[in-house]
Each structure stands twice: as structure tokens, then as C-alpha cells.
Amino acid sequence: MKIRTIRLGMLRIPLKTPFKTALRTVEQVEDVVVAIETDDGHVGHGSAAATAAITGDTHGSIIEAIRRYIAPQLIDGDITDLNALVARTQGALQRNTSAKAAAEIALYDLWGQLHGAPLYQLLGGGEPRLSTDITISVDGIDKMVADSLDALARGFTSLKIKVGKDMATDIERMRAVHAAVAGRASLRLDANQGWNAREAIHAIRTLEDAGVAMELVEQPVKAHDIDGLREVSANVRTPVMADESAFGPREAIELIRTRAADIINIKLMKAGGISNALKMADVAAIHGVDCMMGCMLEGPIGVTAAAHVAVARSATITRIDLDGPSLCTFNPVHGTTVFDEANIMLGDAPGLGIAKIDGIEWLNS
Numbered sequence: 001m002k003i004r005t006i007r008l009g010m011l012r013i014p015l016k017t018p019f020k021t022a023l024r025t026v027e028q029v030e031d032v033v034v035a036i037e038t039d040d041g042h043v044g045h046g047s048a049a050a051t052a053a054i055t056g057d058t059h060g061s062i063i064e065a066i067r068r069y070i071a072p073q074l075i076d077g078d079i080t081d082l083n084a085l086v087a088r089t090q091g092a093l094q095r096n097t098s099a100k101a102a103a104e105i106a107l108y109d110l111w112g113q114l115h116g117a118p119l120y121q122l123l124g125g126g127e128p129r130l131s132t133d134i135t136i137s138v139d140g141i142d143k144m145v146a147d148s149l150d151a152l153a154r155g156f157t158s159l160k161i162k163v164g165k166d167m168a169t170d171i172e173r174m175r176a177v178h179a180a181v182a183g184r185a186s187l188r189l190d191a192n193q194g195w196n197a198r199e200a201i202h203a204i205r206t207l208e209d210a211g212v213a214m215e216l217v218e219q220p221v222k223a224h225d226i227d228g229l230r231e232v233s234a235n236v237r238t239p240v241m242a243d244e245s246a247f248g249p250r251e252a253i254e255l256i257r258t259r260a261a262d263i264i265n266i267k268l269m270k271a272g273g274i275s276n277a278l279k280m281a282d283v284a285a286i287h288g289v290d291c292m293m294g295c296m297l298e299g300p301i302g303v304t305a306a307a308h309v310a311v312a313r314s315a316t317i318t319r320i321d322l323d324g325p326s327l328c329t330f331n332p333v334h335g336t337t338v339f340d341e342a343n344i345m346l347g348d349a350p351g352l353g354i355a356k357i358d359g360i361e362w363l364n365s
């Protein structure tokens, strides 16, 4: 199974409601799609979200990185030697983790097709069902309460509440959501780097003292502020999870070694794809540290790949934030993966199980 052509396209999916974090507001998913075609007629699909505020990657940089640097390394490569293709992808250029992720996702899809098995089985197997939380965007307090109640009505039992805009209002946001939800869902707090360590400790302790139970607090301080993250972790009872501070295995090792975070959020777009995501989970497992499998605001292709990894490392990846498809107005990807609100079910088709994707705007090569 040799790689013959690599095509790029854009897949845009409007959201049900604007997605708002401390870092950005977005109204649609806009993924770069990569389709890797082989000499025997197989097609592997991958995708990348351009989350410039987090990874530094833009649509232009992702397209350029794949077209100019990664694709030339892969053409004529043989899928039977996945390790070599992954090494070439990772070595093609520095950083550009989203572009590398998209290419790797397509390569692993083809590898699954080569072996006639769903990817999660080739990665070690597991129960192919996951339950995801859903994001409640940072907004006015009444709107966040209404969105939380709507999420409960849709069957979600875990809410990821976005804060990090202004600490005093964030405390009120959490108090109001906690009161409205009244124990019917677990609450995860994601400040997306919006506080400093002092503010984070104050906000979290205030909420703890007020009886607002939080399953975890995600990335309270700036990505580079590892000392601040450690200070928060040491001074609150609620588990602290690193997201933007934890890109790949190197950062995961350092965060775990220095006890800067209790939990690691793994995302394919930060890690540079599946190979490093697996390493992050394995490093965490060695140290007995739990992980979340997360996603950017991205569509069903990348999220399907993340779900396969999460299933195959479910002993360590104990929390799932793969709500991208649930935030979208429709799913243009036809295949065996079912996204049904909180429930994600992987089918038994080879690779990622993608049969057809509607609405890709193919780019000229």
C-alpha cells in the first residue's frame, strides 16, 4: 500500500451556538482536511483545526506545512512501515503540531485499513464507547445557566464550564451553574489561562468553601507559567489539569515530575498526532497520573481519531472532552462512528471507519 497522492481541502460546519472561551469566540468549525490516497485505491482521512491562540497554527500554516514539508516526505512511502512514515512526518519541520496531527491521523486510518481492523483494536483494544462532557461557553450568567440546563436535558452528565474572563464574575458564574444543576452533572472548570496564580487560588478556594463541587480545574494560568500552575495545584483541594501547558510527551514528563498538575489533557492537535498522544498516555500511566482526551473546536474526523486513542488507553484516559461534533449543527462524515450527544460509539470498520465526507472544498495542489 504505497502513497500516491495527498489532497487538501476545507471542511466548514456551523455551530449550534457560538463557542466562547477566555481566548476566542468562534461560530463554525473550520478544519483543514487531508486525504492520503494509495496505489491500491485506499484513502486515509485526517483533519486539523487552526487554533492559533493555542498552537500558533493557522489554516495557511497548516496547508503550507503539509504541502511543502510533510507531503514530499510521505509520497511513495509504504503504509506497512507506519513507524517510518510517522518519523518522517514528525521530522519534516519544527512545531506545526496541527499539520502533523492531520497527516498522522490519515496515516493511522490507512494503517487500520491495511490490517482490516478498527484503529482502537490495533492500538490495544478496549470498549468502543465513550461518554463526553459538553462545553458551556463563557457568557452572561443567565445564558450559562440556560445552556447548562439545556445540556442536562440533552443527556449530558458532565459540563465543562468556561471561565477566565474576570475572576469575580467567574465565581458568580460557577455558583449559579452549580445551584441550577443541583448535583445532576459533574462540573469541570476551564479558565483557558485567564487567571494568574493568586486569582486562581482565590477563586477556587472561594468556590470550594462555598460548597461548589468541581471535578477539576483546567489550565487556570498562562501556558508558560509552570511555577504558577504548581502553586495553584499545591494550594487548592480540587484537582488541577494542565491543558495549554501540556503539548507533548516532553511537557507531560516535566509537569508530572515537578507535580505542577494532577491531570494531563491530551489533544492530538497539541501533541502533533496519535504517536505522541499515545506516548503522553503511557508516560502518565507509568506515574499513575490520569489524563483527559480533549479536542479543539474541531469536527468529526479529528475527534474520531482522538476517540480511538481514548478507547485504546482507557485505563489512563479516564476523562473525555470530545464534544466538537455535539457542538456542530450537522455531521458531514458518513461512517461507522456514531456521535449521539454525550455518547460516542466506534464501529468495527477498518481504520477510522470513514466512508464518505460531504461538503469538502478541495484546494488546488
Ligand SMILES: C[C@H](N)C(=O)N[C@H](CCC(=O)O)C(=O)O
Binding pocket: 021, 023, 024, 051, 134, 135, 160, 190, 192, 243, 294, 295, 296, 297, 298, 321, 322, 323, 324
Ligand atoms: C472543544 C473542547 N471542549 C474545548 O473546550 N477545547 C478547548 C480549546 C478549544 C478551542 O479554542 O478551539 C480547551 O479545552 O481549552
Ligand SMILES: [Mg+2]
Binding pocket: 190, 192, 218, 219, 243, 244
Ligand atoms: Mg482547555
